[in-house]
Structures are given as structure tokens and as C-alpha cells.
Amino acid sequence: MSLADEKFIYTTLNTCTKRLPADGFFDSLKLDPQVVILLSYPLNSYFKNMVSKLEEGAFLNSVRLVDYMEFSHGVFQNVEYQYSRGRITHFILFKNSASDRQMIPRIKMMIGDRYPFWELDSQLPEDLSILEYEMVFNHFVLRWIESMNIDQVSWAGKDRQTYMYNWYLEGPTL
Numbered sequence: 496m497s498l499a500d501e502k503f504i505y506t507t508l509n510t511c512t513k514r515l516p517a518d519g520f521f522d523s524l525k526l527d528p529q530v531v532i533l534l535s536y537p538l539n540s541y542f543k544n545m546v547s548k549l550e551e552g553a554f555l556n557s558v559r560l561v562d563y564m565e566f567s568h569g570v571f572q573n574v575e576y577q578y579s580r581g582r583i584t585h586f587i588l589f590k591n592s593a594s595d596r597q598m599i600p601r602i603k604m605m606i607g608d609r610y611p612f613w614e615l616d617s618q619l620p621e622d623l624s625i626l627e628y629e630m631v632f633n634h635f636v637l638r639w640i641e642s643m644n645i646d647q648v649s650w651a652g653k654d655r656q657t658y659m660y661n662w663y664l665e666g667p668t669l
Contacts, residue, residue: 504626507618511630515638516613520585523611525643527583529557531574533566533602534589541625545632552636554645557584563598571605578609586612591624 524530530549534542539562549558561570574584586606588599599614606612615631617624640647 504619504623507627508630511627512634514615514631515635516611520611520613521639521642523583524555524585524639527585528553528555529577529582529584530555530587531559531561531566531570531584532587532589533561533563533598535563535592535595535598538589538591538625542628545628548632548636552645552647553639553643554650563595563602566602567605574606574610584610586610588612588614589628590614590616591621 532542532545539560542560546558546560549555559570577584586602588602590596590599603612615628617627619627639645
């Protein structure tokens, strides 16, 4: 990797705070904290950590990670059902490949203007894009935690997590 490539990566990662969604996305998410993340293979294989950030860091009540091709099956039906009951789903669309660039307009036709969405396109090469997405998500979660005044130290249920974490100290129980 050349020095110019390294500088480009560094500069790109340092500008990730500018890639956050519009304030309207955050405002709507406060009312209905439900998110569907849409992306394609192989990127979806690396996104478990992103989902965890939204579940454990932002405490969103519903986070789904879905491949573009899988969306039109059960997920879209469920999102529409929830909409008919007054619950809004928020979409995060990742534009990481040529096929994503073909899928996103079709997804937008399906969801129309009924749902807030945030579209992310990596400036980095496809094999390094996960670094940029992780950095953008870090800033997203931090902004969310600050705006919702979330206490990451003394969260509800923390006192009961030891039942799983300390099972090995108790010895065999069966």
C-alpha cells in the first residue's frame, strides 16, 4: 500500500462525523427505535458488530440485518404490517458494490417516502469499507447515546448478567 493510499484512508476515517444522517432521521428514530440494515454479501458477514452497537450501545428495540435479496421476502411484509399499526421502521442502506447501486433504487421504490432512510456509500476500496462503516457507526451511536442520555454504566438488568458470566465459578449443577 502506498503512502498516498494510507493518507487517503486516514483522511476518510477522520471525516466520518460528516457522514451521519440528517437530524430528521434521529428525531424519527426517537419515536420508533426500529432499524433495518440493508446490505449485500459479503459485507453482511462482517456486520454483527454493527448490530451489537445498535442493540447494546444505542438500546434500539429492534435491529434487523438483511441482505438486499432477502428483503422482499418476510421482512418487507413485516415492515408494512408494522406501518399499518403506526410503527415506523428506519432503513440504513449500504452502497458498497455495483450490485448495491442497482438494488438501492428498487428498495427505495418499495419503501417509497413512507420510511426514513440513511444511505451510506464508502469512499474506501470495497475490501476496506468495513473500517469506514465501523467509524461512522461509532459516531452515530455516540450521538444517539448523548441525545438520549443513555447510561452505559448502570443499565437496567446489569445486576442479572452475572448469572451467565459467572456460571463457571459455581461448578457443575446437573
